[in-house]
Amino acid sequence: MSADRPHLADVNASLRQLMQLSQTRSKKIRKETGITGPQLLAMKTLADSPNLSISELARRIYLHPATVVGIVDRLEGHGLVERTPSKKDRRQVNLKLTRAGKGALRKTPVSAQDPMLAGLEALPDKKLKRLAVNLSKIVKVLETHAKGPAPKRRRGRPRKEESLPKKRRAGKPA
Amino acid sequence: MSADRPHLADVNASLRQLMQLSQTRSKKIRKETGITGPQLLAMKTLADSPNLSISELARRIYLHPATVVGIVDRLEGHGLVERTPSKKDRRQVNLKLTRAGKGALRKTPVSAQDPMLAGLEALPDKKLKRLAVNLSKIVKVLETHAKGPAPKRRRGRPRKEESLPKKRRAGKPA
DNA sequence: ATTTGCTTTTTCGTATACAAATAATTTGTT
DNA sequence: AACAAATTATTTGTATACGAAAAAGCAAAT
Structure with missing residues (x-):
């Protein structure tokens, strides 16, 4: 391969x-x-x-x-x-x-x-800490190269469009 | 928590x-x-x-x-x-x-x-190797505990399992 | 040969998970 | 105030992902 x-x-x-x-x-x-x-x-x-x-x-x-x-x-x-x-x-x-x-x-x-935590609880604190550090490093590497999720560009320009009278808003009857 | x-x-x-x-x-x-x-x-x-x-x-x-x-x-x-x-x-x-x-x-x-590999290609070989080792360790730990971490011995008859009540909500009817 | 048991693919139901579109509202600008 | 832009929750559509069970085939036992 x-x-x-x-x-x-x-x-x-x-x-x-x-x-x-x-x-x-x-x-x-x-x-x-x-x-x-x-x-x-x-x-x-x-x-x-x-x-x-x-x-x-x-x-x-x-x-x-x-x-x-x-x-x-x-x-x-x-x-x-x-x-x-x-x-x-x-x-x-x-x-x-x-x-x-x-x-x-x-x-x-x-x-x-x-x-995922079940297997980790049995680990001693030292190992756990090392694991945490290593993992966060890995994540950081991948994250930077994945173009951080921060710039949440909003592009929802409101559009004029007729649609079904379907609406479910914050106020819920239930 | x-x-x-x-x-x-x-x-x-x-x-x-x-x-x-x-x-x-x-x-x-x-x-x-x-x-x-x-x-x-x-x-x-x-x-x-x-x-x-x-x-x-x-x-x-x-x-x-x-x-x-x-x-x-x-x-x-x-x-x-x-x-x-x-x-x-x-x-x-x-x-x-x-x-x-x-x-x-x-x-x-x-x-x-x-x-996941895109971000990793830029890493030098040494780091990559260390990462591989660490990761496989993590996986091993989690794997062992996922296989059989519970030596709970059950006596008696097996219980009939029960799914919990399901509620329907608006879904798509295919 | 028929039955029994296993394997293989598929279908169905449920639950993530995200992008894009939508509706309703809030905030900012003019 | 009127208009534009940004936010928030939801809906819709698509793609995993698994378990359970159906459907078909295979193989060994009776």
């Missing part, structure tokens, strides 16, 4: 496996707790910082807002998270854990609190 | 960023070449080893056969890959790159040959 550099393939395989493991782990958690990895992460973040908006939550868990909408939809469907319209900005919604959500989070085994 | 260990959160954030970067990278490749990361990986594998079956291809790229079916469907839809029924076993199909597929693969810039 590629007459690439010697270790490029190794790195790539490792990264692939890493992601594969995360996927598998997520499925397992779902079977055990009924909640998926990303959902759990969202709940944990909301437990730490209530009343986040969709965008802010998305930023904190490194996901696209559109993805977070789906995750929150499902969590809300299960009665674990609640949307409330924001008073300050009527475009925004405030996300909060419901009582059931907090309870579910409390009941979740620590080993399942995050997709 | 994961305030129990100091570096656990860092590691987790890095891993998440890693996966998010891969996703972003894949999308960018798609915009440039019209082919996504997984599709590219499948094509590369078929270029190396023609006439693979779905299962075998799935094994080689660490994916579920059901996932590979979709990937091959799309590649075939673009005329890049061809399914031919196997003579030996009429259940199987043989996968091959078409002429167009080979051409497309040849035209793909090396820097896009894999989702």
